[in-house]
Amino acid sequence: MQTELIEEVRRQATICNACRYCEGYCSVFPALHAERAFADGTITQLANLCHNCRGCYYACQYTAPHEFDLNLPKALAEVRRDSWEAYTWPAPLARRFHTQGGAIALALVAGFALLFWAIRALGSAGGNGFYAVLSHNAMVAIFLPSFLLPLVSLAISLRRYWRAVGGSMLQISDVKVALTRTARMTDLATGHGEGCNFEDEDRFTQARRHMHQAVMWGFLLCFAATSVGTVLHYVFDAPAPYPFWSLPKLLGVSGGLLLTLGCGGMIALKLRADRQLGDVAAWGGEIGFIALLGFVGLSGLLLYWLGATLLMPALLAIHLGAVLSFFLLTPYTKMAHGFYRLAALLRDAQRKR
Amino acid sequence: MNDFDIAVIGGGNAALCAAMVAARAGARVLILETAPQPYRGGNSRHTRNFRCMHAGPLGPLTDTYDEEEYLADLLKVTGGKTDENLARLAIRTSEECLPWMEGHGVRFQPSLSGTLSLGRTNAFFMGGGKSLVNAYYRTAQALGVTALYEAHVTHLELNGNRIEWVDYTHLGQSHRITPKAVIVASGGFQADTEWLTRAWGPAAQNFLIRGTPYNRGVVLADLLDQGIDSVGDPTQCHAVAIDGRAPKFDGGIVTRLDCVPFSIVVNKNAERFYDEGEDVWPKRYAIWGRLVAAQPDQVGYAIIDAKARELFMPSVFPPLQADTLEGLAELMELPPAQLRATVEAFNAACGDTSGFHPTELDGVATSGIEPAKTNWARPISDPPFFGYSLRTGVTFTYLGLKVDARAQCSAQGNKIENLWAAGETMAGSILGQGYLAGFGMTIGTVFGRIAGQEAADYAN
Numbered sequence: 187m188q189t190e191l192i193e194e195v196r197r198q199a200t201i202c203n204a205c206r207y208c209e210g211y212c213s214v215f216p217a218l219h220a221e222r223a224f225a226d227g228t229i230t231q232l233a234n235l236c237h238n239c240r241g242c243y244y245a246c247q248y249t250a251p252h253e254f255d256l257n258l259p260k261a262l263a264e265v266r267r268d269s270w271e272a273y274t275w276p277a278p279l280a281r282r283f284h285t286q287g288g289a290i291a292l293a294l295v296a297g298f299a300l301l302f303w304a305i306r307a308l309g310s311a312g313g314n315g316f317y318a319v320l321s322h323n324a325m326v327a328i329f330l331p332s333f334l335l336p337l338v339s340l341a342i343s344l345r346r347y348w349r350a351v352g353g354s355m356l357q358i359s360d361v362k363v364a365l366t367r368t369a370r371m372t373d374l375a376t377g378h379g380e381g382c383n384f385e386d387e388d389r390f391t392q393a394r395r396h397m398h399q400a401v402m403w404g405f406l407l408c409f410a411a412t413s414v415g416t417v418l419h420y421v422f423d424a425p426a427p428y429p430f431w432s433l434p435k436l437l438g439v440s441g442g443l444l445l446t447l448g449c450g451g452m453i454a455l456k457l458r459a460d461r462q463l464g465d466v467a468a469w470g471g472e473i474g475f476i477a478l479l480g481f482v483g484l485s486g487l488l489l490y491w492l493g494a495t496l497l498m499p500a501l502l503a504i505h506l507g508a509v510l511s512f513f514l515l516t517p518y519t520k521m522a523h524g525f526y527r528l529a530a531l532l533r534d535a536q537r538k539r
Numbered sequence: 540m541n542d543f544d545i546a547v548i549g550g551g552n553a554a555l556c557a558a559m560v561a562a563r564a565g566a567r568v569l570i571l572e573t574a575p576q577p578y579r580g581g582n583s584r585h586t587r588n589f590r591c592m593h594a595g596p597l598g599p600l601t602d603t604y605d606e607e608e609y610l611a612d613l614l615k616v617t618g619g620k621t622d623e624n625l626a627r628l629a630i631r632t633s634e635e636c637l638p639w640m641e642g643h644g645v646r647f648q649p650s651l652s653g654t655l656s657l658g659r660t661n662a663f664f665m666g667g668g669k670s671l672v673n674a675y676y677r678t679a680q681a682l683g684v685t686a687l688y689e690a691h692v693t694h695l696e697l698n699g700n701r702i703e704w705v706d707y708t709h710l711g712q713s714h715r716i717t718p719k720a721v722i723v724a725s726g727g728f729q730a731d732t733e734w735l736t737r738a739w740g741p742a743a744q745n746f747l748i749r750g751t752p753y754n755r756g757v758v759l760a761d762l763l764d765q766g767i768d769s770v771g772d773p774t775q776c777h778a779v780a781i782d783g784r785a786p787k788f789d790g791g792i793v794t795r796l797d798c799v800p801f802s803i804v805v806n807k808n809a810e811r812f813y814d815e816g817e818d819v820w821p822k823r824y825a826i827w828g829r830l831v832a833a834q835p836d837q838v839g840y841a842i843i844d845a846k847a848r849e850l851f852m853p854s855v856f857p858p859l860q861a862d863t864l865e866g867l868a869e870l871m872e873l874p875p876a877q878l879r880a881t882v883e884a885f886n887a888a889c890g891d892t893s894g895f896h897p898t899e900l901d902g903v904a905t906s907g908i909e910p911a912k913t914n915w916a917r918p919i920s921d922p923p924f925f926g927y928s929l930r931t932g933v934t935f936t937y938l939g940l941k942v943d944a945r946a947q948c949s950a951q952g953n954k955i956e957n958l959w960a961a962g963e964t965m966a967g968s969i970l971g972q973g974y975l976a977g978f979g980m981t982i983g984t985v986f987g988r989i990a991g992q993e994a995a996d997y998a999n
Contacts (some may be wrong), residue, residue: 204793204855207667210648245666247584378646388673
């Protein structure tokens with residue numbers, strides 16, 4: 187990891203530790219105040235606990251032009267991304283996609299191309315609906331490895347992270363605490379529960395928390411839709427297509443709506459927020475990732491809406507191409523932050539028990 | 540700029556409370572804040588809590604804290620130098636202020652780590668004083684108050700028993716406005732080093748100012764020159780011992796040093812000069828501000844050894860560190876032989892240290908040495924040795940505008956019909972000496988609200 191980024195957090199954390207006014211805001215400060223000196227692993231952990239709500243920045247009496255020049259949200263965001271780049275396997279991919287929205291766009295185009303090629307070359311084996319365009323077996327052959335490979339990468343990365351921050355054996359109670367904090371996005375609510383200081387300087391609003399919730403739950407609903415479909419296919423011998431009043435469709439359509447709306451909202455908020463309070467270098471990569479995720483949702487909805495028209499084969503290729511790129515990029519884009527955050531919250535739950 | 544009913548001079552807690560109340564009462568209010576926007580809020584930026592009377596659990600406050608106990612705490616620090624009627628008014632009103640503050644955007648948090656002793660009496664602002672200031676500016680703006688930053692008020696024209704006009708400069712231009720009423724809430728004069736030096740003596744040049752560089756007392760001087768009644772000792776300021784490496788202005792809370800009770804403190808000649816263990820630090824840091832001010836070059840040096848390293852809150856600047864006393868003396872520019880002699884004499888005077896207890900008066904004392912150390916006296920013997928320099932950090936000055944229970948100013952006892960004062964600039968009426976944690980915000984909130992209401996009633 188880059189020592190000058192760690193050193194800058196250490197400088198700022200020493201000032202915070204002598205002040206403590208922000209103790210009530212989020213998980214970062216109680217964890218910070220528990221230390222007298224800051225090991226590199228502690229700083230990595232603090233960075234991944236921070237949700238960039240910016241409450242501490244606007245409340246700080248030591249921000250520029252004060253000579254102490256505090257900007258903890260930015261310093262932590264930089265170490266956070268640096269930690270992802272350092273711990274992710276293979277690291278060069280993380281370095282490419284975390285900062286470069288253009289690279290994400292290229293990967294998306296490559297995903298489209300692959301799917302158009304697959305539809306042309308592999309084609310159907312005589313199924314119904316989408317399977318009339320691309321056979322079920324061909325889909326599995328493409329998506330099973332694209333789903334499993336990122337999981338392997340994430341497992342290796344998180345193991346490295348866990349070692350770096352000194353994590354120990356998990357208990358059920360740690361998992362409960364961390365999942366509850368994630369489900370409620372407590373750290374995006376600030377201590378008093380009124381939200382972030384994100385898109386309008388020091389005004390507290392729930393906009394970012396709500397949009398983020400829409401993205402997270404939308405994604406989980408879409409994921410659930412696919413999982414339910416898989417179970418129906420293999421266990422109940424009930425292959426797609428499914429009618430609207432079926433579990434895969436209900437989960438998928440509601441999830442797609444939430445995902446699309448949430449990603450659009452996140453981009454709108456990000457455009458209004460002060461970039462200097464985050465990781466400036468990663469801004470393009472973050473926007474690119476949110477756009478990709480939103481596009482996965484939007485193209486899925488279009489596919490559902492226009493699935494009975496002549497546009498279906500093209501839309502299928504576009505949607506599946508986006509899904510493919512999204513899956514493969516998961517460990518190397520902002521998507522990875524969810525896993526690191528969860529790990530950080532688990533570690534924090536251990537610290538407090 | 541002449542469309543305003545009320546001009547509020549200053550932009551901290553008291554000014555904002557006055558402005559919000561006056562705006563709610565229907566007045567058109569202009570805030571003239573001398574600081575640029577990032578530094579708005581005066582010393583309120585650096586505050587962290589509000590001392591509040593309460594008859595039962597209230598917000599973040601536990602148990603009860605009644606008027607008599609609160610007043611007794613105040614009298615203990617002021618030594619009776621207080622206007623009891625005004626003090627009781629501030630104390631009694633504080634209870635209704637807390638929900639009012641919440642209603643105007645302030646959020647509280649449980650007592651901070653390291654401040655458990657204040658959990659019953661003081662309500663801590665979530666995020667500290669700057670978050671309170673931010674919330675109040677938001678609320679004031681929503682109420683239609685106009686705030687002008689970098690607006691330097693130069694003169695209030697007193698004619699008989701009225702303020703006729705207010706002169707200020709803004710962006711290099713001079714302006715004159717004629718509001719119906721004026722509220723002065725622009726603090727003391729501690730940031731004007733020249734004035735401080737005139738008042739205290741040449742030593743004041745070496746004092747650090749813990750808070751805003753914008754409290755230069757311009758309006759205070761202007762009004763006193765025109766015969767407005769004053770209150771408070773013009774030569775005195777509240778000062779504490781802080782880290783000698785703190786910036787000249789605005790170092791705030793992080794420059795405090797809590798190591799003195801576990802240290803020996805020497806002057807530049809490496810001689811001890813006072814009992815470091817007289818009492819717990821929160822009760823002694825103000826005394827040490829004066830003690831250090833009386834030493835040559837207004838500087839002290841606190842020295843601890845490895846045993847004491849983790850007994851106090853972490854400091855913002857790391858201590859100087861050496862494996863020998865001579866090495867530390869060199870780093871701190873103290874005479875090495877004299878430092879060794881002082882430490883050895885002190886160590887020889889230490890007795891049984893088995894009863895050492897860092898958080899209570901443990902009676903572990905020296906014997907046969909002057910000055911004695913009466914608690915926490917353990918030999919300075921385990922390397923590495925650590926050193927911190929100490930300087931006098933000024934919090935506020937006591938001289939201010941005398942007000943009555945309606946926060947109204949006077950000249951030779953005659954009311955000025957359209958002039959009110961609130962906050963640090965009139966706090967000397969109640970805090971004649973000493974300081975009680977969180978009471979500055981109480982005075983600012985209570986008298987800010989009164990001034991705002993009175994001025995609005997007058998203007999309407």
